[in-house]
Amino acid sequence: MNQIKLGTIGSGFIVHYILKGVKATEGICLEAVYSRTEEKGRELAGKYGAKKVYTDLDDLLSDKEVNFIYVASPNNMHYEQARAALLQGKNVICEKPMCPRKVEAEELIALAEERGLLLIDATPTAFLPNLSIIKEKLPEIGRVRLVMSCYSQYSSRYDQLLAGNVTNVFSPEFAGGCLQDINYYNLYLNVALFGKPEKAVYYPNICHTGVDTSGIAILQYPDFVSECTGAKDTWGDNSVQIQGEKGYLYIEGGPNGLERVRLVTKEGETSYDQQDNPDRWFYEVQNMTKMLQAEDYDTIQKNLKVTVDVIEILEAMRKEAGILFTGE
Ligand SMILES: NC(=O)c1ccc[n+]([C@@H]2O[C@H](COP(=O)([O-])OP(=O)(O)OC[C@H]3O[C@@H](n4cnc5c(N)ncnc54)[C@H](OP(=O)(O)O)[C@@H]3O)[C@@H](O)[C@H]2O)c1
CATH class of the missing domain: 3.30.360.10 (Dihydrodipicolinate Reductase; domain 2)
Structure with missing residues (x-):
């Protein structure tokens, strides 16, 4: 796996912790952020060095430079957003709980497999x-x-x-x-x-x-x-x-x-x-990156x-x- 180029969804405190880890880890970088509001997006991008800010999710998902989408939205949105990302050919790292329902999680896993993409659960444990x-x-x-x-x-x-x-x-x-x-x-x-x-x-x-x-x-x-x-x-x-x-x-x-x-x-x-x-x-980002780079x-x-x-x-x-x- 080449460099992981992240595009993020959400701007809650967890995104800051993850991006702090991204800044400290080789092999992964922040390429773009998506927020519903330009101001929050700019703040996040400025703090962690993203080149682009999107306020339209489709624009983030069609950014050719981004190869991983990190989904950190409210629980009920994970399924739709992760699905949309996979359908656009992006690998996905999804916050916990990946989905509220088993059938949705299984659908995402099958979709990732079918498209030759990676789906990662971001549970730190x-x-x-x-x-x-x-x-x-x-x-x-x-x-x-x-x-x-x-x-x-x-x-x-x-x-x-x-x-x-x-x-x-x-x-x-x-x-x-x-x-x-x-x-x-x-x-x-x-x-x-x-x-x-x-x-x-x-x-x-x-x-x-x-x-x-x-x-x-x-x-x-x-x-x-x-x-x-x-x-x-x-x-x-x-x-x-x-x-x-x-x-x-x-x-x-x-x-x-x-x-x-x-x-x-x-x-x-x-x-x-x-x-x-x-x-x-810190360990989550370091070890997840190692796992992805090793194609484990x-x-x-x-x-x-x-x-x-x-x-x-x-x-x-x-x-x-x-x-x-x-x-x-
Ligand atoms: N792994 C961990 O240790 C850990 C820790 C905390 C949370 N989490 C998980 O991370 C996820 C996010 O948690 P959170 O507490 O940050 O959630 P949140 O504050 O409810 O929402 C997260 C982000 O989603 C966007 N958002 C909020 N309401 C929305 C709405 N109505 N429609 C569309 N987008 C909306 C906001 O970003 P914009 O305003 O920028 O669009 C917000 O920053 C959850 O699934 C949670 O379980 C994990």
Whole structure:
């Protein structure tokens, strides 16, 4: 793969983090940005050195210099925008959750394959060096019996919700809610480590818009049970604990940061950490670029399988819990 020349969709905080990573990474650069407003587009382009600013998405998608589109719009727009990009011959890096529904994710994957293009899920967890450590150390704790994952992050948008202003992330129109946003990371880590559970049930706290502001998901695996707590309306001490018959793994910072991994067994305790940079998106951009430059299609496919499984579980749990997005 030659130089990755990005065109971005969206101008939220995540785009800034990703573009900071792009600036620090060889083999990838920002070619163009798309925003609905010229002013925001110019600001983004100026800050991260893009040559072009578009306010018409079709213009971005027909830019011949751009070979990858980074989709960082509200959840409900990912499918349409990623599809349009693939149809225009562009590779796509899509923010999580790739799509609210499994059928849409599968359609995008099939379309990318049919056109010989790449579709990448931008979930940071997949690119963190400490994920490999967790996978490597897992056998040392013996048969896993219990998993507890907690990610609670009080959102300024929750304050807005309480004040009567419904932003995209709490709107069923934009496929919002805590499960799609925050608890997603707990689910992703579980599926990346253990595969699909046999059964998954979500117990949400639902707000007046009909989506969840926090909740607990219980995943039943053949040999163990896993509890996933996520919140946008509280905050707490985030961590993941995987308990086995011979010891446990304690992951600091929760499922999206995987900051430090402690392995505790009867023989003693050891800490592991291959992430000296606290910016998780730095690793995401670095490792995603390496993966693309190495044409590591095997990892891309394996990651997509995790993505589709996560989306399938999210969709089923959400619908069973009565959280329906506009049009469902
Ligand atoms: N990987 C991570 O760690 C991480 C972290 C945060 C968010 N995310 C994901 O990134 C995505 C974006 O999140 P966000 O919080 O930035 O979302 P957001 O603020 O609701 O929207 C993102 C961007 O989309 C555009 N947009 C907003 N409303 C729109 C509308 N009604 N129609 C068309 N475009 C609209 C805006 O860009 P313009 O005004 O420039 O057009 C906005 O900056 C989500 O899918 C989220 O799950 C991922």
